[in-house]
Amino acid sequence: MRIIAGQWRGLRLTAPAGTVARPTTDRVKEAMFNLMGWGWSGGWAIDLFAGSGALGLEALSRGADAAVFMDVHRASLAAIRENVRRCRAEAVCQVWAVDWRRGWQRVCAQGLPVGWVFVDPPYPLGLWPEVLQVLGDSLVPVQFGVVCEHPAAVSLPAVAGSLRLAKQRAYGDVAVSLYSP
Numbered sequence: 001m002r003i004i005a006g007q008w009r010g011l012r013l014t015a016p017a018g019t020v021a022r023p024t025t026d027r028v029k030e031a032m033f034n035l036m037g038w039g040w041s042g043g044w045a046i047d048l049f050a051g052s053g054a055l056g057l058e059a060l061s062r063g064a065d066a067a068v069f070m071d072v073h074r075a076s077l078a079a080i081r082e083n084v085r086r087c088r089a090e091a092v093c094q095v096w097a098v099d100w101r102r103g104w105q106r107v108c109a110q111g112l113p114v115g116w117v118f119v120d121p122p123y124p125l126g127l128w129p130e131v132l133q134v135l136g137d138s139l140v141p142v143q144f145g146v147v148c149e150h151p152a153a154v155s156l157p158a159v160a161g162s163l164r165l166a167k168q169r170a171y172g173d174v175a176v177s178l179y180s181p
Contacts, residue, residue, distance in 0.1 A: 043115020136161020
């Protein structure tokens with residue numbers, strides 16, 4: 001697992017110990033960021049189910065201003081902190097030991113300038129529609145979009161509040177759905 005492009009291109013990342021996370025493969029991550037395009041910079045990357053922090057760090061490497069990583073598992077939080085340290089990005093990263101809902105409430109309370117939100121929850125929980133609805137109904141605007149990684153067999157809604165499904169691609173058993181505000 002590594003950072004694909006940008007200022008930290010090629011930097012190897014560590015994954016959480018054990019089975020608490022399912023790291024996004026480099027192939028899917030590269031495809032995901034290709035879908036997002038290069039026509040953006042700035043804003044905060046919000047990684048709701050951060051795992052290793054690879055998605056938020058990739059966004060930082062490609063031009064996000066800062067990142068918030070949320071997770072509830074100790075192994076994931078340790079991996080995220082180690083990866084942030086490897087990138088020497090402590091000044092622009094916040095690691096929160098909270099669940100996605102409380103974390104998003106905190107983002108809203110702080111009025112963070114959200115650029116991208118990454119949604120890659122544990123597959124068995126099936127949280128994508130609930131998370132999308134909360135984000136789509138939020139008073140805090142998402143500047144660029146919301147990116148969901150999910151099983152290709154799972155259909156996500158076309159509309160969730162202010163969010164509209166803009167792009168969707170499958171890569172084997174994994175799909176990426178990109179929502180625009």
